Amino acid sequence: MRNETTRVTQKQASKSKALTKQQRPPRQESTSSSPSYSVQEADSPSSLQSFASFGSCASPSAISVPLSLDTDQQSISFLFNTFISATPFEPYLASYYAPDSPRDDACAWAIDATALAAYARHSRQLHNQDEAARTKYAGALTRVNAALADPQAAVEDRTLVAVLVLALFEATMFQASSAPTSWLAHTWGAMQLLLLRGAGQVASPAARLLFAHTSNNVKATCIQRSIAIPRHFLALDQQVRGLLDSHDPAVRLANLLHRVSNIKAKSREQEPNLALLLEAIEVDQEIVQLCDNPPSSLGYTREPLACGPAWTYKRIVHTYPNLRLCKVWNSVRLLRILLLSFLGDDIAHFRLDEIHADPQTLSGLNEYARKHMAEVAADILATIPSFVHEENSVKTFYSPGRCLGWPLGILEMSSVCPPDVNLYARKTLEWLAEDLNLPQAIDPERHPGSREDWLHLFHFG
Template identity: 25%
Template sequence: MVYCGKPSKGCHTCRQRKIRCDQQPDGCSQCAKSKRTCPGYRSQLDVMFRNESTRIEKKVKARAKVVRSTAPASESASPNSSETTSSPSTAVVPLIVSPPPNVDELATGYFTSNHCSHVFFGPNTGVFSARLADPWITDITPALLYCMKAVGLSGLARLHHDPRMLNRAWGQYSEAIRLTNQALASPTEALKDGTLLSVIILGVFESSNGRTRQSLDAWAAHINGAAALLSLRGRKQITTAVGRRMFFQVTSNMLINCIQKDIPFPKEVQALMQGMRDAQLARTNASDPLQPIWRLRELMVELANFRADVQKHRISDPHQIIARCIELDTAILSNMQAFPEDVAYTRIYTTEDPDVVLDGFYDIYPDFWMVQIFNTMRNFRILLHGMVRGTLLRGFSAKPPLFTSPEYTRQLQLSVDTLYSLQADVCASVPQQIGYASRAKRRGQQPPALHQPWRDFDQDLLPVRPIGTEYLPIIRSSGNNLLNWSLFLVGNMDITTDKTRAWVIDRLEEIGSMMGMHHGTVLAKFVRELRDEKERARR
């Protein structure tokens, strides 16, 4: 397939007349003015790529024919000669070689290889990914194609240190936004899987390439846009495997965004989540191994709404705040115990690489889905015990003190100990996620120039995990958003030591530079500013 440049989007009549076509959905106005029926518009994907195999084959055969007709006549070999004369019937047939891929084809290939998780795109699109894929037979919309090229080009730009390719990626991103907005304006296009996936990938691009604080808002805007699409798509989206996977991915990002900003989770999306769970339980006769995951998401919704109520002073009584935090923490601990035993991680102790391995140990998880689940639960508990600690300290310093019972002193110590333990577990999960495990195995050898997302997870395990592949994130690298947030939470804690905070800053910067998730660099700046502020306060 050969990229043919940006094709004209006008109708057939306007293209023949070589006039501007306004491409109205019901027929262009030029045809309407001429009182003729508009013939409609051709598929952009059909003309964007052209199959050149036949033309190249004819060209090679023609060149071979010219070579044969102009070659000198062969002389007869002597009996003592080891050479023989080729006859026409034994002539060598020229090898037909496909043309090399252009930069856009390389970009889509890079995207599907490094960002897609067990999914492929239709039999006629030429874009496939994953040995074990969902049966998703669909066309790639123009907006989706530009989104894929934008993310792929940005990855190739980092790989080859090519700023021109990065500029091209931003150009593709701008066009992707335009086409996505155009799709969102159509009642039919807005409901397509490709449109929702486009919005998800736009968020991935922003988290990968955004280098300013405003890029965090841009990422949140894409998440909010995806949330609006979930409401528009309704319950029908949870009837397909790919629909459920995208729903899971978008709502996961929504939960992070709501908890970060202390805003309530949208009720209409919460209702869809409940409907999705009910449908799953109906299929599995209430023996669903995903029960702990469903419960985790329900608890995250409760946490988001609780924090929003505290932020808006709808809940202000300190005793009530502490009691609710302990209640939610007890629920999450119970849910953690409900996960199967074989999803546990393995702790590795080492004295090597103290700059990467904090305090001499790190953990190995069976797959990238489980490390996200464990860190989600840890983040959940960090927020709760942080709220408990802050509320107790304010209550102890009040005049008169709000808390005088010894149980509150014990709770303060318990919360502080828990925060340190959770902090250590989050930090121990990082080396595997940034590719350290494979580097450790190849010690003494040259490490790869670029760490791809989730390099160190055994993909062959995924289909047989108790949680299954159906609920894996459809865009694998989006898990780095959770990794960034987890590290930011650790670095932003009041109890964090200078050593740990410096380590967090280094890891966030490494995620930004080596893994190409530049939101890590932005969050590193936040943590560095907090460190500098604390240093000034100590002087």
């Protein structure tokens, strides 16, 4: 293992003031899937995905077919046409795998590895393709390390894309029962690359997409891990925000993301206090205002009550122009779920003398949390039909439906939710796990809300 940090940052110092410790991937190829970035502890919330139209519906994923001789082509086709649909990768990733693109750099190897991993899980042949996917993954790590050793290559878009795709690989291959440290390392490494690139590296539309994607992942990690967004990254993010697409929901809601992150961090670092609880309600109300009065670009339809299919929750259904927008709204709702969980679940462990509040105040906070959690839970469950394909009375989840794993996992175990929500979320998770071959969605070791949980990987991957 060789640390390229010093040499890279010294040569880049004149180009950017936002330097930080560089990543340290392994120098030699290995079949190990563990990256070796030089990372600090980072944690990230559910990020709001940038809006882009979902051009065509993905095919159902509950299909078991034998892998054929042209698995490489099938896997690449599946990755671009189905797997990354409704994710931040959708608008840009294919352009980095064009016919005239390099085929032997870190970016290409990372895409190949992730395509093999995604298709193997989809086709339920994971054991057959594990070695091939991990060999490609190890090769991508080696090539990322080589790129970091070159000051020019270190700040190229393809290097950042490679690291983002390696995180997608980890989200795809993760088997549960352990902390997602490798995914976290790649996410933190991508943040370090943004700092190395600096504000001057967002001149092109592609670079702005990469910045928004990476920034969202970092912020989401900080929320999920209950830590504050690193100040040096937050300064860069604020500097660049004005250059990004103002119609991007993540850009519009950046302040809310920052405030939720701060509340989550304070809840872990500070003694319980009433001021923090009231701040959580204040931020939640700001999100409610957005939900009640969304901009036209975020519009969707609430179908008439009790008019949905019989299998839906209380027959409540929303209709969205595309799955990207549906996922955006669920990201917004996730912010509310996290705040309401803090109010309801966590307050039960506080003593009155700790938070200096009277019983009536605590009762009011609990009532607020339960009332609003029931509402936001119904909105989450109303999006499930958007991710389901029905043909000849057979219902199967589209591949993008895996993003429901995080909110459903929280709703299933939340003491703030109504019991019927807990049950419906559990049944849907079982269905999702079977259709998309994601047993980790119902793994008994998962702990939604824990800093070491892995359910958020479904949202990012």
